[in-house]
Each structure stands twice: as structure tokens, then as C-alpha cells.
Amino acid sequence: MKTTVIILLLFAAELTLQEENPCKLPAETGPCRGNFPRYYYDWDLQQCLEFTYGGCEGNANNYDSVEECEATCPDGEHKEQNPCELPADSGPCMAYFTKYYYNKESKKCETFVYGGCAGNENRFDTLEDCEAMCIEEEENPCILPADSGPCKGKFPRYYYDWDLKKCVEFTYGGCEGNANNYASLQECEATCPGEEEPKDEDPCELPADSGPCMAYFTKFYYNKESKKCETFVYGGCQGNENRFDTLEECEAKCAEQNAKVRFDTLEECEAKCAEQKKEESPCKLPADLRICRGSFPRYYYDWDLKQCREFTYGGCKGNANNYASLQECEATCPTEEHKEEPKEEPKEEPKEEPKVENPCELPSDSGPCKAFFKKYYYNKESKKCETFVYGGCQGNENRFDTLEECEAKCAEQKNRRRPCELPADSGPCMAYFTKYYYNKESKK
Known part of the structure; x- marks a missing residue:
């Protein structure tokens, strides 16, 4: 009887030990159907492996990164990674919250957009919270010894050896350590042994x-x-x-x-500035979309075709052959430097101006951007103003900041008749003015 009790107690103790040590637990996806890459410690293989986490429940053998997993297992004692060392992480959700994180490269707290779920601990509601957590009076990092930290990663880094007066390579474990830790030889040499911070680039x-x-x-x-x-x-x-x-x-x-350009002599100034006047006409430059991700309709002058053409501008950089409207482009090119004998062009019949589309007739349009703004639009099917989510760019004119603004513009639509359907009406006065109306019977 005593033997049985002892065996049961030992078994219970072993179960308790396993519960306390998350590294002995199996990988557990949980009942939810999310798809999040995570890491767990495989006790049999004695290494951290990747698995897919569903997003809820599961167990404690669940780590955001292989570094966090290796820092915790196999001893099961969690060595917390300094949140100020983590990168900004918006998470997988698509909401829009302005938060603060500590940028270990610039050594400052900066803003970023948080999506509303997941992410990491390097996320603060206010600038003050971020600075209180991550910014403190630091001694000169160049006099500190190389510190690999407690984690077991293998990352090549550089530190400044105060005795040798030069930057030397060492292996960083991936967490903790100290500020004498640089991603490149150039960064190390730019920081030490001169000023503690590299000179700001203009x-x-x-x-x-x-x-x-x-x-x-x-x-x-x-x-x-x-x-x-x-x-x-x-x-x-x-x-x-x-x-x-x-x-x-x-x-x-x-x-x-x-x-602020200065010249030593009048001759030098005149020679240099005369060259500036001879610079190539912007009308000869090619359309330049550049690298930004915006989508703005613009016009450029095609020197070969001798006409203004539309192109999509990314939103930054580019060149001077970039006009907001066709009229602006045609007014600029080729009137200045590409003057040619004017050619007689056949007279065109005057075109009817395009009808301005009623914004209240348009569908709701969130646009291509991913922000989250609550707006109102007029739903012509339900004949009332309703809410929708606006992404922050483009879209159409059926978008209002308030319900009142939407109703003032559109809610009377259901009570209005199109003017073209109304009969001619001379009114009660006796003056004589010749006017035009549309006869819906004769259709003219």
C-alpha cells in the first residue's frame, strides 16, 4: 500500500514538473482557424521548430521567434527579451492606431501604425511611456566590453575595442547585450571613438x-x-x-x-548662372513615375509625338515634366523652347461638356489604401445615408464626414424629379425671355 502511494506521488510530481516546464509540452495549434507562424521546443529533438498556431488557446510552448524559443528552452526559464530591442510590428490586423515604438537604430521613440492585434511589446500609447521605458542616460558605448548576451543565436556584429582603438567583429547571441554592438563595420567606425552619435546627415x-x-x-x-x-x-x-x-x-x-550658392568673382557667377538658363526644357524629359506607391493621374509632354499624354505618378520625386492637368501641360509645352510654325488644324465641332455625375448615385468606394476611417455615403437602393469604411485615399464623391452632411446633400434625392422630365413652365410673370427646355415627348 505504501509503495503504491509513493509511486502515485512521484507520478504526480513528474506531471507537475512537466506543467511548470513549457518546453516539455507538445506543439498545440488550438481550436481557432488563424494561420500564425510560431515556434515550439521539441523536447525529443532538443531544438526549436516552427509550427502553425490557430490564434487562440494552445499552451505555453508557443514563441513568436526562434530566438525567444531558444532563449527559454530547454531549461524552461523564460529570459525576457528587452522590448526596446524589438522592431516595430503592426500585426496582421487592418485597423489604424497611431502608437509609439523605440527605434534602436535611431535611438529615439517614433510613431508607427498598429493594426489592432498581435504585434510585440515594443508598442506604447504615448511618447512619454516609450521614453520612460527605453530611453535613459547612457554612458559612452564605445568604452563597454563586447557582450554576446544570454541568447544562443549567432549574429555577426562589431564592437569598439577601447584598448586597441579599433572596431572588431564578435558573435552576438540575439538578445540583451549592451550598446557597443553595431550591425556593420561602417556603423561602428562612424560612432567610435569620436562623438557618441554619428553626425546627422543633411x-x-x-x-x-x-x-x-x-x-x-x-x-x-x-x-x-x-x-x-x-x-x-x-x-x-x-x-x-x-x-x-x-x-x-x-x-x-x-x-x-x-x-546660398556663393562665387568668388562676378565672372564665375555669371558663367555658372548662364549655364543654368540653358538647361534642357522640361518638355524634353521623359515621364518619370518614380518609386512611391501612390496613384495620381498626371500629364507629361511627349517630345516625339508632340502632344501631352496622361501617365500615373507615384507621388514623390520624378521630374519637372509633370502637370496636374492637360491644360497646364499644353500651356507650358512646346511654347517656350520648341516653337514651330503653327499648323492649321481642322475646326472641330464643339463637344458637349461631360455631365457631372451625381455623387449620390455612386456606390460606396473605400479606395485602395488600408487605413480605417468611418464615413457616410448615400445608398440609392435603401434611399438613406449609411456608414462605410474609407481607406484614406482615392474613392469617389459619395463620401461624407457626418450623417448630417450626407443627408443635406442626398437624402432629398427620393423626392426630386429629374429636371429633364419636367414640363415647360412660363411661370406667373409677364416678361418675355426666350429660353430652352427639354421636351421628353419629342426627345429634343
Whole structure:
């Protein structure tokens, strides 16, 4: 009897030990049907393996990354990774929340767009919360020793050896460690042993950078090619310092650079500036879509075809052969530098102006962007204003910020008759004016 009790107690103790050590648990997808790549520790193989997690329940043997898994198992003691070391993670959901994360490259707290689920711990509601967690008074990182940290990864990094006065390669484990840790030899040499922080690059020299996020914000940047401030589409996170909220802010920072050119002699000034006047006409430049992900209809002058043509502009950089309208393009080219004998063109019959489409007749249109804004549109089927989700760009005119605005514009539609269906009506007055009306019987 005593032997049986002892065996049962030992078995219960073993079960308790297994429950306490998540590394001994099997991979468990859980009952939900999501598709999230995760890692678990395989106790038999003594290594971390990938599996697909459904998104709910499961067990504790479930890690976001192989580094986190290896940092925890096989001893089962969780060594928490510093959240300030993690990258910004928007998560798989498509909502739109402005949050803050610590960028370990720039050593600053910055904004990013959070989708509303999953993600990681490097996410803060306010700038103050982020700075309180991640920014502190730091000693000179260049005097610190190389520190691989407790994790078992193998990442080639560089540290500054204060005694040797040079940057040396070492192997970083993937978590913790210290600030004397650089991804490249160039980054290490730019930081040590001079100033603690590398000298800031002139933001006005940088290209427009939309960043990896998918939001849609119109910002300004200084285009060093055209020497003026222009608009581009910012995705909502990362990017660089050549990004301004207003045209005035951009010009105050960068546009004066164009006026700071100085010459030693009058002759040098006149020679240089005379060359500027001879620069190639913008009408001879090719259409330049550039790398940004916007979709803006623009016009450029095709020098070979001698006509203005439409193209899709990405939203940043490009060149001066870029016009907002056909009229602007035709007014600019080829009148200045490509003057030719005017050719008589056959007179065209005046075209009817396209009818302006009634916005209340249009369907709701969220547009291609992925933001989340609650708007109103008029549903011509139900004959009332209803809500829909607007993505933040493009779409159509059947979009209103408030229910009142929508109803003021459209809700009377059901009570209106089309003017073309009404009979001629001279009115009660006795004056004499010749006017025109549409006769729906004769259809003219």
C-alpha cells in the first residue's frame, strides 16, 4: 500500500514538473482557424521548430521567434527579451492606431501604425511611456566590453575595442547585450571613438522615403534634383528626416539651400548662372513615375509625338515634366523652347461638356489604401445615408464626414424629379425671355 502511494506521488510530481516546464509540452495549434507562424521546443529533438498556431488557446510552448524559443528552452526559464530591442510590428490586423515604438537604430521613440492585434511589446500609447521605458542616460558605448548576451543565436556584429582603438567583429547571441554592438563595420567606425552619435546627415540631401507601412499621409520633402519642396505619400512609420508636415516647414529648412550658392568673382557667377538658363526644357524629359506607391493621374509632354499624354505618378520625386492637368501641360509645352510654325488644324465641332455625375448615385468606394476611417455615403437602393469604411485615399464623391452632411446633400434625392422630365413652365410673370427646355415627348 505504501509503495503504491509513493509511486502515485512521484507520478504526480513528474506531471507537475512537466506543467511548470513549457518546453516539455507538445506543439498545440488550438481550436481557432488563424494561420500564425510560431515556434515550439521539441523536447525529443532538443531544438526549436516552427509550427502553425490557430490564434487562440494552445499552451505555453508557443514563441513568436526562434530566438525567444531558444532563449527559454530547454531549461524552461523564460529570459525576457528587452522590448526596446524589438522592431516595430503592426500585426496582421487592418485597423489604424497611431502608437509609439523605440527605434534602436535611431535611438529615439517614433510613431508607427498598429493594426489592432498581435504585434510585440515594443508598442506604447504615448511618447512619454516609450521614453520612460527605453530611453535613459547612457554612458559612452564605445568604452563597454563586447557582450554576446544570454541568447544562443549567432549574429555577426562589431564592437569598439577601447584598448586597441579599433572596431572588431564578435558573435552576438540575439538578445540583451549592451550598446557597443553595431550591425556593420561602417556603423561602428562612424560612432567610435569620436562623438557618441554619428553626425546627422543633411535631411535635405535624402530621397523621399514612404517607409514600409501602408497608411496614406500627404507630406512634403525637398527634392534636390528640382531644388524645390514637393509632396509625397508617407506610409506612417519609419522613413527618414526629409519629411515635413507643411510646405512652409520644408522651405524653411531646405529651400534656402538653393539661395546660398556663393562665387568668388562676378565672372564665375555669371558663367555658372548662364549655364543654368540653358538647361534642357522640361518638355524634353521623359515621364518619370518614380518609386512611391501612390496613384495620381498626371500629364507629361511627349517630345516625339508632340502632344501631352496622361501617365500615373507615384507621388514623390520624378521630374519637372509633370502637370496636374492637360491644360497646364499644353500651356507650358512646346511654347517656350520648341516653337514651330503653327499648323492649321481642322475646326472641330464643339463637344458637349461631360455631365457631372451625381455623387449620390455612386456606390460606396473605400479606395485602395488600408487605413480605417468611418464615413457616410448615400445608398440609392435603401434611399438613406449609411456608414462605410474609407481607406484614406482615392474613392469617389459619395463620401461624407457626418450623417448630417450626407443627408443635406442626398437624402432629398427620393423626392426630386429629374429636371429633364419636367414640363415647360412660363411661370406667373409677364416678361418675355426666350429660353430652352427639354421636351421628353419629342426627345429634343
